[in-house]
Each structure stands twice: as structure tokens, then as C-alpha cells.
Amino acid sequence: MKKLLLILLSLTLCACQAQIKPTSSTSKKACDVTSEEETCNSKDDSNTKFNEISFDEAIQYFTKEKSGVLYFGYSSCPWCKEAKPVLKKVAKKNGIDIQYVKVRDDKKNRLYTDDQKTIIEPYIQDYMSNNDEGILTLYVPLVLVIKNGKVIDGHEGTLDSHDATERKMTDDEKEELTKIYTKLMNESKLASLFLFSSYFNLIIEAQLSNQ
Numbered sequence: 554m555k556k557l558l559l560i561l562l563s564l565t566l567c568a569c570q571a572q573i574k575p576t577s578s579t580s581k582k583a584c585d586v587t588s589e590e591e592t593c594n595s596k597d598d599s600n601t602k603f604n605e606i607s608f609d610e611a612i613q614y615f616t617k618e619k620s621g622v623l624y625f626g627y628s629s630c631p632w633c634k635e636a637k638p639v640l641k642k643v644a645k646k647n648g649i650d651i652q653y654v655k656v657r658d659d660k661k662n663r664l665y666t667d668d669q670k671t672i673i674e675p676y677i678q679d680y681m682s683n684n685d686e687g688i689l690t691l692y693v694p695l696v697l698v699i700k701n702g703k704v705i706d707g708h709e710g711t712l713d714s715h716d717a718t719e720r721k722m723t724d725d726e727k728e729e730l731t732k733i734y735t736k737l738m739n740e741s742k743l744a745s746l747f748l749f750s751s752y753f754n755l756i757i758e759a760q761l762s763n764q
Contacts, residue, residue, distance in 0.1 A: 583692035583710035584630035585684060603641070603653035608665035608673075611654040615676040618702030622649055622741050625695040627657035627664075631717035632710055636694040639730050647738040656693060680707040698737050700744040708733050 603624065611623055624640060626633035644651050656664055674681070674689065680697060684690040697707040711730055715722050722730065 583632050583682075583694065584627075585690055585692055603651045605653045605655055608654060608656070608669050611652070612669065612673050614652075614699050615673065615702045620700045620744055621652055622737070623652050623654055623695075623697045623699060625654045625656055625691065625697075626693040627655055627661075628659065629657070629661065630693055633694045635715070635717050635722050636696075636711050636730065639727055640694075640696060640734050643731055643734040643738055647735070647742065649738045649741055656691070676702070677704060677707075680704060680709055682709065696734065696737055698741045698744065705744060706737055706740050708737060 611625075613619065614621060614623060622644070624637075626637065628634075640651065643649075658664055670691065677691075677695075677697060678689060680695060681689050682692055692709055694711070695707065695709050697704050699705070711717065711722060712726050715726050
């Protein structure tokens with residue numbers, strides 16, 4: 554039994570290894586979900602394969618120490634419309650599930666309360682930005698990689714060079730954002746691999762203790 558478990562663990566480690574690539578810094582160009590955006594008025598791709606979850610379910614990733622990738626956004630945000638197809642493509646290529654936290658409905662009503670923001674803020678404040686009034690604000694699109702309830706990496710907006718209210722991303726910008734999201738997906742896979750390895754180690758230790 555011991556040899557079998559070791560062989561399975563070895564094969565899993567070989568199959569799941571991922572290379573991390575360097576990426577650029579986080580952008581501050583994004584949609585402020587606390588105010589109305591007159592320019593955020595077009596519909597999103599309805600063919601998304603993301604798993605839509607509520608804000609409360611997103612909070613549970615932190616309070617219950619879960620692991621996964623969270624994407625905060627809403628359909629009419631122009632930065633989300635640019636970022637989401639790139640994220641979907643990278644996630645599909647890497648076999649990563651994305652938990653979509655929708656922060657506004659089709660009528661642009663905010664889907665989370667101030668109390669919910671207060672709860673989640675300590676966990677994600679390093680990936681939030683101050684608005685013009687100096688208030689720490691949740692801007693979208695925001696992608697966060699969570700491991701055991703802690704953010705290990707994330708990215709806000711698209712790119713510093715890109716303003717979605719003026720134009721769409723160029724092919725070069727899409728490629729740069731692809732690299733950023735690829736790095737996040739690789740880190741998510743490594744986090745999952747660590748958890749899987751820890752689980753197998755516990756099984757092996759249990760088997761050894763019973764011999």
C-alpha cells in the first residue's frame with residue numbers, strides 16, 4: 554500500500570507541475586462598482602462557462618479558508634468585456650474553474666451591501682484601490698487566486714496602457730494580459746498541487762503509523 558501511494562503521488566506531481574512566468578504590475582484602470590458608469594452599457598458574452606456565485610459565497614472562500622480563483626465583475630463594465638474573454642481562454646487552456654462574483658445586475662444595481670464589503674475588505678484590501686475621495690474601493694475586473702482563505706496573487710483591471718472607455722485592447726495588450734492571467738492560473742495549479750500533496754502525505758503517514 555505504501556509503495557502504491559508513493560507511485561500515485563509521484564505521477565500526480567509530474568502531471569501537475571506548472572511553470573510560472575513573470576508579468577507586469579496591476580492596472581488601476583477599471584470600473585468602480587460603487588457608482589454608476591454611463592459608459593458601461595453593453596451586454597456581456599452569454600456563453601460564459603464561469604460558475605456564478607453570490608457575494609456571500611465569495612466571502613466564504615476567506616472565512617472558511619477555501620481555495621480557488623475568484624473573478625469579480627459585471628456584464629456592462631467595459632474593462633470586464635475586454636478582460637473576460639482573455640480570462641476564459643486562459644482558464645480553459647489550464648483547466649481552471651473560475652468563480653464569477655457578479656457585483657452588479659443588468660440594471661446596474663449593486664449586488665453586495667456595505668456590511669459585506671466591510672467583511673471582505675480585510676482579506677482583499679491589497680487588491681483594492683482608493684477612489685477620488687480616498688475611500689478604499691472594489692474595482693473590476695478583479696481576479697484573485699485564493700489558497701486556504703488567503704489571497705496569494707491577483708490582478709485588477711486590464712493594463713495601465715488601456716482605457717476601455719476609449720478603445721478596445723490591441724493584440725499586443727491582449728497578449729500581455731494573457732501572460733498575466735497565465736501566471737495567476739499557474740499559481741492556482743501550484744496551490745492545488747500543494748494541497749493534493751499534503752493530503753497524500755497525511756494518507757502515507759496514516760498508513761505507516763498502522764504498520
